[in-house]
Amino acid sequence: MNKNYEKFASVYDAIMDDSLYDLWTDFSLRHLPKSNRRKKLLELACGTGIQSVRFSQAGFDVTGLDLSQEMLDIAQKRAKSAKQQITFQQGNMLDLSRAGKFDFVTCYSDSICYMQDEVEVGDVFKQVYDSLEEDGVFIFDVHSTYQIDEAFPGYSYHENAEEFAMVWDSFEDDAPHSVVHELTFFIQD
Structure with a gap:
């Protein structure tokens, strides 16, 4: 990533509405199937890891994926500070072939809207489908x-x-x- 994106990562948390993380966490916990075993969750476009930490604290085995290594560096520090074991991967949601298999995938903050067109959106859905276990769940939000x-x-x-x-x-x-x-x-x- 370029130097400008590194600077953006440093102010990202200041411009985000913190209350959204509570809403996304509550919504996810209401709609993800309950289980006695620790479920694997992939958070696409995880940014600085605030939501990843919340999912980990809720009992999920979390992997966070983001394009920006600068965002992931902040996310790793956040997870360590919160004493949460989270795997962070630099990558693109258009290619999840190396991400692994998951019970759940989430993509919040309208991040799917960053795709260039409906073909790329379809490609993301195919990538998510291929990385979900049987009966897996994908939760995302988009602009209306x-x-x-x-x-x-x-x-x-x-x-x-x-x-x-x-x-x-x-x-x-x-x-x-x-x-x-x-x-x-x-x-x-």
């Missing part, structure tokens, strides 16, 4: 077409924190039901 078509075009958000400032603008894209998010960060060194 209403949000894509009505809320995002023209959306603008600005944040000024002590160590960084952020400008987030969204624009309608050429393909139907798609947007471009432009995030600009000013980070104090």
Whole structure:
């Protein structure tokens, strides 16, 4: 990854809404089958590992996968600090051939929306299907077409924190039901 993404990893947690992790954890625990044995869970696009740690604390054997090694470095430190044994892998959800087999796969924070088109989304679903055990469960979230078509075009958000400032603008894209998010960060060194 480039130097810019490394900087982004350093402010990622500050821009995320912490309450979402509680909601994703509660939703997952309500919808994943209960078992007496420790179930293997793969978290796609795990970022800095906050959700991975929560799943591990809930009793899952967790593997977190992310494109960014910088995010995974933060995730590893977070897991160690929380005294959780979590495997973190650098990789792309478009190729899970080396990830292993899992009882559950999750992909939150609208991360599937980062795929370039519906073909890539289908490829992710095929990769997840191939890495799930029989009767495995895949839970993910995505933006609604209403949000894509009505809320995002023209959306603008600005944040000024002590160590960084952020400008987030969204624009309608050429393909139907798609947007471009432009995030600009000013980070104090």
